[in-house]
Amino acid sequence: MSGFACADCGATAAKWVGRCPECGAWNSYAEVRQSPRRRGEPRAPRAIPLTEVGDQAFERLPTGLSDFDRVLGGGLVAGSVVLIGGEPGIGKSTLLLQAARSMAAAGRRVLYVTGEESARQVRLRAGRLGSIEPRLLLLPETEVERAVEEAVALQPEAVVVDSVQSMASEGASSGPGTVSQVRQTALLFQRYAKEREVPVILIGHVTKDGSLAGPKSLEHLVDAVVAFEGDLARGRRVLRATKNRFGPVDEVALYEMTGAGLSEISDPSGALLSERRAGEPGSAVCASLEGTRPLLVEIQALVGPPIAGSPRRAAVGLDAQRLAMILAVLEARAGGGFGAREIFASCAGGFEVREPAVDLALAAALLSSHRQKPLPADALFFGEIGLLGEVRSVPDAAARLREAAAYGFRRVYVPRGDASVAAGFPDITAVPVGDVRELSTIP
Numbered sequence: 001m002s003g004f005a006c007a008d009c010g011a012t013a014a015k016w017v018g019r020c021p022e023c024g025a026w027n028s029y030a031e032v033r034q035s036p037r038r039r040g041e042p043r044a045p046r047a048i049p050l051t052e053v054g055d056q057a058f059e060r061l062p063t064g065l066s067d068f069d070r071v072l073g074g075g076l077v078a079g080s081v082v083l084i085g086g087e088p089g090i091g092k093s094t095l096l097l098q099a100a101r102s103m104a105a106a107g108r109r110v111l112y113v114t115g116e117e118s119a120r121q122v123r124l125r126a127g128r129l130g131s132i133e134p135r136l137l138l139l140p141e142t143e144v145e146r147a148v149e150e151a152v153a154l155q156p157e158a159v160v161v162d163s164v165q166s167m168a169s170e171g172a173s174s175g176p177g178t179v180s181q182v183r184q185t186a187l188l189f190q191r192y193a194k195e196r197e198v199p200v201i202l203i204g205h206v207t208k209d210g211s212l213a214g215p216k217s218l219e220h221l222v223d224a225v226v227a228f229e230g231d232l233a234r235g236r237r238v239l240r241a242t243k244n245r246f247g248p249v250d251e252v253a254l255y256e257m258t259g260a261g262l263s264e265i266s267d268p269s270g271a272l273l274s275e276r277r278a279g280e281p282g283s284a285v286c287a288s289l290e291g292t293r294p295l296l297v298e299i300q301a302l303v304g305p306p307i308a309g310s311p312r313r314a315a316v317g318l319d320a321q322r323l324a325m326i327l328a329v330l331e332a333r334a335g336g337g338f339g340a341r342e343i344f345a346s347c348a349g350g351f352e353v354r355e356p357a358v359d360l361a362l363a364a365a366l367l368s369s370h371r372q373k374p375l376p377a378d379a380l381f382f383g384e385i386g387l388l389g390e391v392r393s394v395p396d397a398a399a400r401l402r403e404a405a406a407y408g409f410r411r412v413y414v415p416r417g418d419a420s421v422a423a424g425f426p427d428i429t430a431v432p433v434g435d436v437r438e439l440s441t442i443p
Helices: 066-072 092-105 119-131 144-152 179-197 217-221 268-272 320-333 355-372 397-406 416-424 436-441
Strands: 002-006 029-033 081-088 110-114 136-140 158-162 200-205 224-230 236-245 251-259 262-266 282-291 295-305 313-316 339-348 379-381 412-414 429-433
Touching: 002 179, 002 217, 029 179, 029 217, 066 224, 066 236, 066 251, 081 092, 081 179, 081 217, 092 110, 092 136, 092 158, 092 200, 092 262, 092 313, 110 119, 110 144, 119 136, 136 144, 144 179, 158 179, 179 200, 179 217, 217 355, 251 268, 268 295, 282 355, 282 397, 295 355, 295 397, 320 339, 320 355, 320 436, 339 355, 355 379, 355 412, 397 412, 412 416, 416 429, 429 436
Parallel strands: 081 200, 081 224, 110 136, 110 158, 158 200, 282 379, 313 339, 379 412, 412 429
Antiparallel strands: 002 029, 224 236, 236 251, 251 262, 282 295, 295 339
16 A cells, blocks of 8 residues: 655645645655555453552653753653754754763663764764763664664663664665654654663754654654754754653753853853843843743843834744734833834843743833833843733742842832732842833833
């Protein structure tokens, strides 16, 4: 049996089509051959009562990189499959080679399957990163069945596959990186991980639009999806969990790319605010919560003069739809006067903020730039803004205030519902904000 599948999104069709009806990609359909299903002999049922299933805690394997472990929820879970995605050259192989070397240095046997580089190339990069560990085993292999057989024979405590797009299976007739090959590779490694109770880390590439390459089912097969992001022109990298069956999601870790590999940034708030120019119009500091970690980030806004035609509205590191909503609220509720002006907003430092708590800081930065009036240097903002102009409470205000106090912010503009939390911080003066109109009264 044969059919056709899109190499970008995994959609299937009975015949070849030039443009994928699901994702819109051109010339992405390729033929996929499938073996006919065979009905085997009936088997005895293997279902067991839920009460007979053990409830012991998951055993975790630390990677030796503390921030990476925190993003994963405390380390690698035995039998789990983790997918690390990112752009080419972002540092995925470097990060996982450092993690594999750290686990090997702790006395654990780690198998590193390299399908994109030779063993000598990996050896040279490992030498630049630090010591060479004999318990770190390299396997240059692109055939997934042979890689699994080697893993069964060696009995490692963790397996790293670099990358899932470079592997090919004998059971699929298409080339490496196609939908059928990626799905088959993930299935075989998933089966190995569950049967042998060995954690497997798969490296995956991303497409031009930033999504993971391969079928969407790849993300459903794995237990955790971790995105490795950053600007290739800058040395800073962000590790962010977007799916985790064994821990919290949206945890982040910050790294700096150096000549000796990736180094963890122990003071992320200080790093993100290191180049801040206090006292300039259009700058506001926000206390964002990424997973369980509070981070202080600088929100910048630039409001240009009125122009004819359609003004541009751009957001970098912020939700563009959220920016449009905040502008509409300020226009309707606070007399903003932004209608014919070009507006640009960004989260400085190459970081990306996704939570609504950034709304109040963004609104303050927009009003500050529009009026050319700088905000107080020791002021900090957090709060969600509704369509009626109300400022709503946000989760874990105490952690945000604690981070603000640690970095010397003494005036914090908070939602009115969170003002009582500030009583436990004597060094902070909490300014409750119930409506965006109150931002105009900032001295």
